[in-house]
Amino acid sequence: MTQAVSRREVIKTMAKSAVALTVSLAAIKSEASSAERGKRRWAMYFDVSKCYGCMACVVACAAENNVPIGSFRTWVERHVVGDGVIVFVPKQCNHCDNPPCVRPCPTGATFKRDDGLVLVNDDLCIGCGACIEACPYGARYANPIKGVADKCTFCEHRIHLGLLPACVETCPTGARVFGDISDPESVISRILAKTATQRLKLESGAEPMIFYRDLPEVANK
Ligand code: SF4
Ligand code: SF4
Numbered sequence: 001m002t003q004a005v006s007r008r009e010v011i012k013t014m015a016k017s018a019v020a021l022t023v024s025l026a027a028i029k030s031e032a033s034s035a036e037r038g039k040r041r042w043a044m045y046f047d048v049s050k051c052y053g054c055m056a057c058v059v060a061c062a063a064e065n066n067v068p069i070g071s072f073r074t075w076v077e078r079h080v081v082g083d084g085v086i087v088f089v090p091k092q093c094n095h096c097d098n099p100p101c102v103r104p105c106p107t108g109a110t111f112k113r114d115d116g117l118v119l120v121n122d123d124l125c126i127g128c129g130a131c132i133e134a135c136p137y138g139a140r141y142a143n144p145i146k147g148v149a150d151k152c153t154f155c156e157h158r159i160h161l162g163l164l165p166a167c168v169e170t171c172p173t174g175a176r177v178f179g180d181i182s183d184p185e186s187v188i189s190r191i192l193a194k195t196a197t198q199r200l201k202l203e204s205g206a207e208p209m210i211f212y213r214d215l216p217e218v219a220n221k
């Protein structure tokens with residue numbers, strides 16, 4: 001009897017998980033469907049007013065991507081603004097439209113894909129560090145385990161399967177939004193259409209593809 005009850009519980013739990021997965025996949029499907037209508041351009045939106053610095057995104061990213069201890073693909077800065085208010089500002093690779101990290105790579109290991117993702121081909125990277133030096137955002141690190149340059153990939157392995165990046169899925173407040181800005185109906189496009197946003201260090205000419213709401217000037221570095 002006890003076994004029968006626990007089996008029922010297991011089935012119930014599995015059913016709940018299946019519903020959750022269906023909801024999650026349905027949400028992604030609406031993003032994925034834009035691919036059928038044209039070329040994707042992945043981007044992120046950070047609502048600084050919704051970030052309370054819990055670091056769930058940082059932990060999720062490290063676990064998902066096997067980030068070495070002491071390195072970060074994403075981090076959350078703490079800033080005190082003029083009136084003494086503390087704000088938290090998430091940062092990571094901006095998957096720039098004009099990425100300064102690509103040009104100095106001597107082997108072509110760092111490259112920009114058609115959908116905007118800036119990635120590293122581990123097989124070609126010789127670990128020279130030229131891209132790390134060239135990134136105006138400090139978004140890259142030398143991976144001591146793999147011996148290559150490393151950084152945020154927008155969780156390419158997940159979005160390829162129609163899943164959200166780990167940091168976006170984990171954020172409990174919805175401070176992070178990911179999607180296809182070439183699709184005017186995507187969630188991110190609809191947010192960007194009605195929200196005043198800022199981007200980091202535009203003077204670098206890198207054309208970063210992360211859009212911030214309520215970015216304090218002190219964090220624009
Ligand atoms: Fe390259 Fe840095 Fe731009 Fe990322 S943020 S694409 S690493 S220049
Ligand atoms: Fe890390 Fe993926 Fe988020 Fe990039 S998109 S910061 S790799 S979890």
Ligand code: SF4
Pocket residue numbers: 050051052053054055056057058076088090170171172173174175176
């Ligand atoms: Fe901010 Fe969301 Fe990251 Fe928490 S998980 S630190 S709220 S961006």
